[in-house]
Amino acid sequence: MCRFNEILFAVSVLCISNSWTKEMTEIEALGARPTHCTYEYAFDMYGANCAGLRLGKIPRLKGGIEILDFSDNKLQELHADTLSGYTGIRFLYLVDNHIYLIDEDAFSAFTYLETLDLSNNVIFELPNSILQLPSLRKLYLKGNPILHKSLNALTIVRPIKAPLELLDISDCKIKQLPNWGSLPQLRFYNISHNPLTSLSTDHFAPMCNLERLDLTESTNDMQLCSMKSAVMWFQAKKIFFQLEDYSKLNTNEFNHCPADDIAIHNVTYHRCKAEYLQVQSIKTSRRTWLTIGGGLAGFLIGFILLLWLMHRHNVAQTKTKAEKMKQATPANDPDKNATAILLNNVS
Structure with missing residues (x-):
């Protein structure tokens, strides 16, 4: 029994030592x-x-x-x-x-x-x-x-x-x-x-x-x-x-x-200002055209999408009417030609 307690104590010390070593390694890693x-x-x-x-x-x-x-x-x-x-x-x-x-x-x-x-x-x-x-x-x-x-x-x-x-x-x-x-x-x-x-x-x-x-x-x-x-x-x-x-x-x-006389340098200064304003004007025009172009592109995309939705809606309605007419006509109806003409008129 005494021997067992000694072994248990040794194992405990070893585990604590290993955990402490691991903890130190992680702390060192944080500062690495x-x-x-x-x-x-x-x-x-x-x-x-x-x-x-x-x-x-x-x-x-x-x-x-x-x-x-x-x-x-x-x-x-x-x-x-x-x-x-x-x-x-x-x-x-x-x-x-x-x-x-x-x-x-x-x-x-x-x-x-x-x-x-x-x-x-x-x-x-x-x-x-x-x-x-x-x-x-x-x-x-x-x-x-x-x-x-x-x-x-x-x-x-x-x-x-x-x-x-x-x-x-x-x-x-x-x-x-x-x-x-x-x-x-x-x-x-x-x-x-x-x-x-x-x-x-x-x-x-x-x-x-x-x-x-x-x-x-x-x-x-x-x-x-x-x-x-x-x-x-x-x-x-x-x-x-x-x-x-x-x-x-x-x-x-x-x-x-x-x-x-600092006034003699104003020619250079105003030339610089004119150059700056020209650059800003080009940037403003570019932004304006981009905004207009973006707006037109958005409008065209929306218009095309609207036409596509309307087309889909019309196709769906036409199919629904055709199916209703087909269901309304008896299967043994001798006057099939009249039904075909009526369907063609609907479409």
Whole structure:
């Protein structure tokens, strides 16, 4: 009996030990890094989340995705075939990778791409094709410190066709802002944390719908008087510009700085406005025609359906009358010809 109790106790200890080990394993698993991409719906769009997997290349993903988060991985190069099977993507996040090379045609097939985030990489050269994407509204290039070499030498194909509303080139070590040309739909421009040497009104005049400009930590190496014309332009066009210190704009030195006549830049500004209104007019006309076309298509479908229902109703009524007449005629009726004529008249 004593021996039995010892065995029972040993078995109990073993069971408790196994359950405790299992519990610890499950707890560790909860805190473990995911090992594969997950899929979910966000804002009625199908998305793939591959963030933080430390992958060196894009894995094979499910088709039909419109959102791809591939942040915090080890991707280094983007070629035409890197994402060729997922050209329907609308939101692409490639933050915190090791990207240094982007082929000119890497995104050429992404006609639906609305947001592209390439922040915190080491991009050597920015392809012009990115600036020509027909649906691109938000472009993030923050924290690419090598990018300043390519932006200074970049021959930008103008006009830029991408309908950019947000452009972020903060913390890219840029000293001179690139000549983007006309950006009539741009509303937020982030050029903060760059060692800018000057601010030219010419640069901002083609941004006729600009609402907010972030200049934080970008004017420290700039002569105070070189800012005067641009600041007057921002104030005249009611553009909110963010500085880390506004007090220097209230000094006697700044107040006595000479300034260019900002009216000379209004020609560029109004040309930009006219271009913007033309684009909006085309969009409005397109929506109007789509609405009219949709309404006409709906009317025609409804009319055809109504005719089909009426036809079915008439056929059913005709068959019912014919069956009633057939039942009303005796089987041994010698005058079958009269019945046939009557049926023909009914149909």
